[in-house]
Amino acid sequence: MAFIFTCGTHTFNSLLAGSENITAQCQNCGNFTAKVYKRWEWFTFCFVPLIPFSLKPHHEVGCHICHFYQDIRHRPDVQEMMNNGQSSQQIPMQPYGAPPQQYKAPSGPPQYV
Template sequence: MVFFFFTCGEHTFTSRLKGYEDVTVQCMNCGNVSAHVFKRWQWFTLCFVPIIPFSFKPYHEVGCHICRFFQDIKYRPDVEANHGQIPMNGYGAQHPAGAAAAAAPPEQHQYK
């Protein structure tokens, strides 16, 4: 006996924005240099299979993994302005304050 469940929902794909993989910027919410640039794309799902994208273009957001704060990249002109101009390689590794903050558990959750 086979049952069919038609379950509607949504699925959000999140990945690092291409070209920004090595970019680490300051979080405007908690102040830590721990935010990365993400591409977020929401899809309508049927039976857990993504069928239709909610938007034609993915959102580009700056997200902080410490306080879970996300904001649209259009509010961060500094991120796009700095992109490709400041060498960020090795910066995170030589940043003990940032490493300690990254190891700390998130104390607050903030969802948009």
């Protein structure tokens, strides 16, 4: 008489409520396809989730094209969108890598030394 116990893991994966309309850039493939997901891994026994691996679901930024997931703690830009995007949807993107504003002398020809 043999019992076959099936153990495994199950990952609950769903779009994070309230952040469905946030789309960020995937840092792996560069497409603007990354969404905020709630991922929660559970240990399953006979296909029944019993014990969560962690106390709370992870919040991850995931890309459905290349299946690249990264912890949202590594994406301060996405966190900012989540904090700001609740009331107003259209947040002007901060220009990334914009050159610092250069002070121009008000008068005088350029001096070549």
